[in-house]
Amino acid sequence: MLKLLKKFTKTEWTFAFLALIFIVFQVWLDLTMPDYMSEITTLVQTAGSAMSDILIAGGKMLACALGSFAASFCTVICAAKIAANFSANLREDLFNQVQSFTMAEIGNFSTASLITRSTNDVMQVQMLIVMGLQVLLKAPITAVWAIAKIAGKSWQWTFSTGVAVVILLLVVGTCVIIAMPKFKRLQKLTDEINRITRENLTGLNVIRAYNAEDYQEKKFEEANHRLTKTQLFANRTMAFLMPGIQLVMNGLSLAVYWIGAYLVENAQGMDKLSIFSDMIVFSQYAMQVVMSFMMLVIILVIFPRASVAAKRINEVLDTVPSIKDGPVTEPDTGLTGEVEFRNVSFRYPDADGDMLQNISFTAHKGETVAFIGSTGCGKSTVINLIPRFYDVTSGQVLVDGVDVREYDQKALRNKIGYVSQKATLFSGTVRSNVAFGDNGQEEFPDEDIVNAVYTAQANEFVEKMTGTYDGYIAQGGSNLSGGQKQRLSIARAVCRRPEIFIFDDSFSALDYKTDRILRETLAKDCGQSTRIIVAQRIGTIRDADKIIVLSDGKIAGMGTHDQLMKDCEVYQQIALSQLSKEELA
């Protein structure tokens, strides 16, 4: 928690200092009120007192109460401002940190947990700051000040207040020790609820199609029940606190009056009056002491959960992304659009064995290099190493003659137009999806957007959309068909005018005719760019300059279609499973 508080900015410290001033002022006013009460008590008991004197003392007491209210209001405003600013900065830090994570780190935390950490966990810390600033500062100041005021009045009264505080601490300590482990579990269980809800929402169609609503509901119910049970246990434990504190407070009042009665009875003449008014004042101060401990208890209810949340936030902020920027922004090798793999092997984090073994090939400028192979043989894994979604385990991946690990990541990705296997679109318009991101140059001109849409064969449906290029795209492109989404994803890559295109099975949802026309226009409009294509269909890659056949993470053959048809058995099998001998001839 302290580590997070180091993130306080100058403005936040200034507001914290202001809050402290308001708190000291409020405590002074609160502790001055019993003095006036004592004055009123004495005036009331003294024969011949003037009514105006009582009213003046009462008026001063009222002024103190109003002043205390105003000071408390100002403290709350300061605390709310600090907490809101602080959590906004924290959320931004978390967002930026998660942006810099590689797939490995995101996998480590899980997406659901990262969402809880950026929202719910930040809220827990925010609540602690709002309450903490008011209470953590106010309680000790009030306690010390009030104790100083009551010390020396009567040892019996002071002793009974001391006993009340010790009992209070024992009650609070026991409750916190019992509830603390449950608070730790609460955040984990919130992650779980988040994960199930996300899974449910993203897979809604499949759940309905398979009549799996009951199964999902059961999963949710179980997680919900676990969360509710833990919450109930923690809250029930803490529920003991308030009645416990009330009991101690009432017991203390009783003790003060009982001791007071005994002292008054044994006193003589005017002393009786003075002891009586002391008793009234003392009971007020003693209540202030106990109240300040009670306020600390409120913090103790929030603190365990907030401290767990702070730890979880720090875990994210302290994670060093495994992929770091190198120094190269523009290579001086004189090469463009060249991709080379040198003896590359790769193992996924936590996997037992290498997924890729000894992969070596070169794609020169303007060439089309295609990967084909059975499902799960490692095609996507190979191409994900080029934009450095993962780093190689051994060997080297070079772009324009420079190891990708040497590149500044932005500079490397500016050279690449990547189209993922699952078309990903963002809520917005056609334009905002095509002119997406930054390629290190000026903003994408309208002309480039239109050209890219035409090259990707997307014009045919975009121009029919309401609003055409400003037509609405729903989150994840859910208002488009699979093939339309793929074409817009391709247009997005084309619009960047990259040196290297990476198509990860990006033509699979297109009909054969559109697939062929799209490849032709790509070759015509982007002939200068290198194209690396993963495909399942022989037809898509047949004309490639180089076809690499992958089998179990190893290269089983490399060459043109004709060469492979002659000497690569795996390729022949794939080809014959898709096309007849006549078509292949």
Ligand SMILES: Nc1ncnc2c1ncn2[C@@H]1O[C@H](COP(=O)(O)OP(=O)(O)OP(=O)(O)O)[C@@H](O)[C@H]1O
């Ligand atoms: N993030 C990951 N962590 C661990 N293993 C993974 C991860 N991603 C993929 N794999 C494994 O690596 C293997 C190769 O996956 P990859 O996606 O490269 O195959 P692919 O040839 O592109 O398959 P497809 O044609 O079905 O897309 C698979 O066996 C898969 O289980």
